[in-house]
């Protein structure tokens with residue numbers, strides 16, 4: 001039986017939904033115009049005023065907001081409410097320049113938690129469930145978002161946060177957790193660890209998992225479902241828009257319903273910015289309709305995706321997005337941390353190397369690995385192993401402080417990395433996701 005948290009919204013007719021979006025968009029544009037000088041200036045530069053936006057068909061007239069805008073306006077420049085009305089920040093794992101810092105009023109948090117509650121109920125959750133939230137808590141949105149959603153559904157919530165795998169398994173077993181929320185790679189790792197401990201799916205009461213924050217394949221879904229004996233549901237979101245729960249999977253497990261009463265989704269051509277027709281593949285852009293403290297209009301996610309407006313057997317009417325199929329920038333997500341190749345390059349150049357390097361990302365035993373191979377310059381070339389090891393350590397430390405994660409570094413002989421005749425291939429991502 002399909003369960004809904006807010007059936008009157010999740011299953012409303014497209015006509016009613018469009019009317020709701022029209023009304024909310026007009027209000028939101030006025031809110032931003034009146035309260036966010038940074039965005040008002042962007043609108044003025046494009047020659048648009050709130051009077052030009054009457055329905056969602058006018059959305060394309062508004063300027064985009066990009067990550068560069070967030071950096072420019074950091075930290076307080078995009079706030080739509082005074083500080084005294086804000087109660088929380090969350091922040092991304094990204095480290096290019098400044099982190100993204102997003103603000104919330106209590107109302108924003110309530111609506112965000114509603115979105116997460118919808119996801120939990122779509123995965124079959126009820127107030128009789130025990131929901132273990134193994135996403136990180138703190139600045140990352142995963143833990144707080146699903147924690148709040150779990151409370152709203154009325155589940156008994158176990159806020160384990162991430163890590164301490166044996167304790168995770170002990171709680172699942174001893175407290176009879178029925179729903180697990182974490183990244184898909186951590187779910188796979190938990191499954192493996194249970195196997196090593198001699199446990200089978202029959203030994204644990206889990207029935208569903210809500211997994212997201214990173215790309216994962218259908219093969220990985222099958223694998224997790226088999227090792228944990230559950231149904232595995234995808235969930236998507238980003239800090240800039242609230243966190244998890246921008247969209248979520250239902251029992252059909254064939255795409256994630258966008259919470260369209262809160263977010264309008266568009267697909268654009270990442271090169272021209274032009275809006276593409278329904279069904280096209282392109283960059284996903286979101287307009288938040290209800291956020292008060294951090295109201296982003298036409299935010300470019302850089303996620304490449306497709307939207308599907310076909311009716312869904314679950315009864316929900318909100319559009320479904322496919323699993324993100326890559327990014328239109330070169331950001332990598334490694335062990336949940338956003339990494340830009342340019343950051344790695346910066347560390348190498350700062351230490352006297354040239355831009356002859358390759359970044360190899362793989363997934364070994366469900367954990368991402370980052371291997372940076374860099375050529376020594378002819379001047380520094382040596383076969384003294386002690387000296388090479390010392391140089392590698394310097395780079396490992398530099399990369400750790402820049403990225404927040406540990407990389408393996410291999411120094412290789414000058415001219416040993418294949419030169420490209422076209423664009424340099426700097427990143428080799430071997431993960432099958």
Ligand code: DLL
Nearest residue numbers: 092142212213214215235236237238239243244324
């Ligand atoms: O990852 C929010 C989240 C937490 C989503 C827990 C789901 C579960 P950020 O750290 O800001 O927020 O990273 C956002 O992660 O633009 C996508 O590239 C990627 N991403 C998020 N969910 C998925 C998913 C959280 N289900 C960025 N599949 C986004 C693929 C995802 N990629």
